Amino acid sequence: MGGLYGLVVILLWTVSVRGQxxxxxxxxxxxxxxxxxxxxxxxxxxxxxxxxxxxxxxxxxxxxxxxxxxxxxxxxxxxxxxxxxxxxxxxxxxxxxxxxxxxxxxKEEQNPTDYCVADPEWPCVPNKNYHGRGPIQISYNYNYGPAGKAIDYDLLGNPDLVASDPTVSFKTALWFWMTxxxxxxxxxxxxxxxxxxxxxxxxxxxxxxxxxxxxxxxxxxxxxxxxxxxxxxxxxxxxxxxxxxxxxxxxxxxxxxxxxxx
The missing domain is CATH 1.10.530.10 (Lysozyme)
Structure with a gap:
């Protein structure tokens, strides 16, 4: 019984850690x-x-x-x-x-300026501004692009989503933090x-x-x-x-x- 009990404890601990x-x-x-x-x-x-x-x-x-x-x-x-x-x-x-x-x-940068720079992989979308938004104040097209790709949103085409959807906003900050x-x-x-x-x-x-x-x-x-x-x-x-x-x-x-x- 002791061996079985120990196995159960280990399994429960593993499930607990994985579910944390x-x-x-x-x-x-x-x-x-x-x-x-x-x-x-x-x-x-x-x-x-x-x-x-x-x-x-x-x-x-x-x-x-x-x-x-x-x-x-x-x-x-x-x-x-x-x-x-x-x-x-x-x-x-x-x-x-x-x-x-x-x-x-x-949730947005005060007095924002244009944060578009030439980038062949993450080109700016016309009439979109990539100023600081969200908890990390993510900025520039070369950050909005890969952040959007990572969280499955088109943030190059819709950067305002970072200041209008709180979950997306936190995701961009966490993406920057983890990457x-x-x-x-x-x-x-x-x-x-x-x-x-x-x-x-x-x-x-x-x-x-x-x-x-x-x-x-x-x-x-x-x-x-x-x-x-x-x-x-x-x-x-x-x-x-x-x-x-x-x-x-x-x-x-x-x-x-x-x-x-x-």
Missing amino acids: DVGSVISKSMFEDFLKHRNDDICPAKGFYTYEAFIDAAKSFGAFGTSGDPDTQKREVAAFFAQTSHETTGGGPSLPDGPYAWGYCF PQSLKPSSHDVITGVWKPSEADSAAGRVPGYGVVTNIINGIECGKGSNSGGEGRIGFYKRYCSILGISPGENLDCYNQKPFGA
Whole structure:
């Protein structure tokens, strides 16, 4: 009986792990606490970003928030929401609960410009604008094209879908998060410890930690010493790690890192 019992326990554990999704890491109440002011009247994205849309989108990226030990899973969720909250923030130090409670206030870039560049694989569609939209503020035709292909939507032809369908919006952010970009590793591989720095990375100061994620998302903030952009990303991250009950880890900034490709 002991052998059979042990086999049953193993099978049940396997089923449990395989059936796990990010909803076991971040509950709806935590999501609401993360983004507590996103539905305030002053936020243009009021009513757009929902927990249900996030969970639905995450089902297309099964490794997100489910890789590694429990602390690693939580750290990835905190890092993702920290970076995307900074990209969409509507807060300031004088607003209720401080600046790091105001993520996801915007769903489109303010004062957008034309982000169409020549690209034979992902050519711009006439009269379409590829400015920043969604949690990661995805921009440029060369991102809209492959993101759309990955999630099975024509985002080159209909980029506005990223600002009108919340599930699609989250999917584009998760696609960017999970996918290596040119010379850059994926943010997912960095925050889960899969990425190991090469000799060139080490020489450029790129060491494992949240700082490299910032370097991936917006490397122009890196290698310039302390700056408001980096401080904001770290501020969100520390707040979310605190809500999830984990430490943020080491190497949180990219102040002394060269951008990828530099």
